[in-house]
Amino acid sequence: MSSQPVLSLDGVEVHFENQRGLMGIGQEPETVRAVDGVTIDIEERDVVSLIGESGCGKTTLGKTCIGLQRPTGGTVEYRGHDMWDVRDGKSDSDLEWDDIRQSLQIIHQDPGASLNPNRRLVSILSEPLRQVSPDLSKGEKRERIYSLLEHVGMNPAADFAERYPHQLSGGEQQRVALCRALLMNPDVILADEAISALDVSLRVEMMDLMLDLQDEFDTSYVFISHDLSNARYFTEHGNGKIGVMYLGQLVESGPAEQLINEPKHPYTEVLRWATPDLSLEQTGDMPMRKIDIPDPIDPPSGCRFHTRCPEAREVCKRETPETYQINGQRAACFRRDESHDYWDSPELVD
16 A cells, blocks of 8 residues: 555635625625635545535535645645646646546435436446446446446346436435446545435445445545534544534544544534434533634634634634644644643633
């Protein structure tokens, strides 16, 4: 296994220009800081789960990881090569953009919308094989497709291969989407809320399947979820890490059980408190001062969580915390530094 990460993101920013309505004609567009200064590595056969409230930037970050979204700042490297320098022909590497895109695949939340309703499964799944292994005969393609369908529990494979997407259940459609991604022999698969549309009884089954196939295909997963219990299960069983996002920033990351049982950031404590499926003893009121999420167009100064944080002090309004390393976890919170001015700063008063 290579010691170099498959993907390495350094200070990545993704800012969108948000045009104002009709009343804003002639005004400067507003900037949405969807991702703002995120640094993270995706290793070989890694599992990285991104968790956070809706609008926190986790999907945008995931798409940036696999080259579907160009960053407006920072760098995204694929095996040590700047991905977008390769795309723009500015790299002296022999690596081709098509090779990168082939190696980075996605499974969408709604598999039905990503599968051509007018084509049988054998035709849908033949397309990635045509790109990856153009020399395969028609029979060899069918044999490989049947084998993978059997791997994901779709038996008899020959029968399923002749069906159309609308003849499948939601869980079966998601298995086909997973098959299509794996046929590209990817290094990384982005699973963007890939199990959230499934029945609760099928979610664990699908996560187990993805992890079983990881062993065979040597792929990594970037798993996006709004449900901390799902992220915990997938990450723990995949021996990976959870990344907690808030208003475009990665505020904490670490191994699943460690992060959940010993959270180092107040926002992680909120997510933990709000997820009863974690089977943790929850006592007292929700550990947050306000419910409303600030506007990403005009995020709070200093620590972005300070407007909702019960531990916030005056210094949190003025300064942005660096990321501290604590026993395998990383957290952007002044409370992780016993010598910081935070401890002498007055408590924040609404």
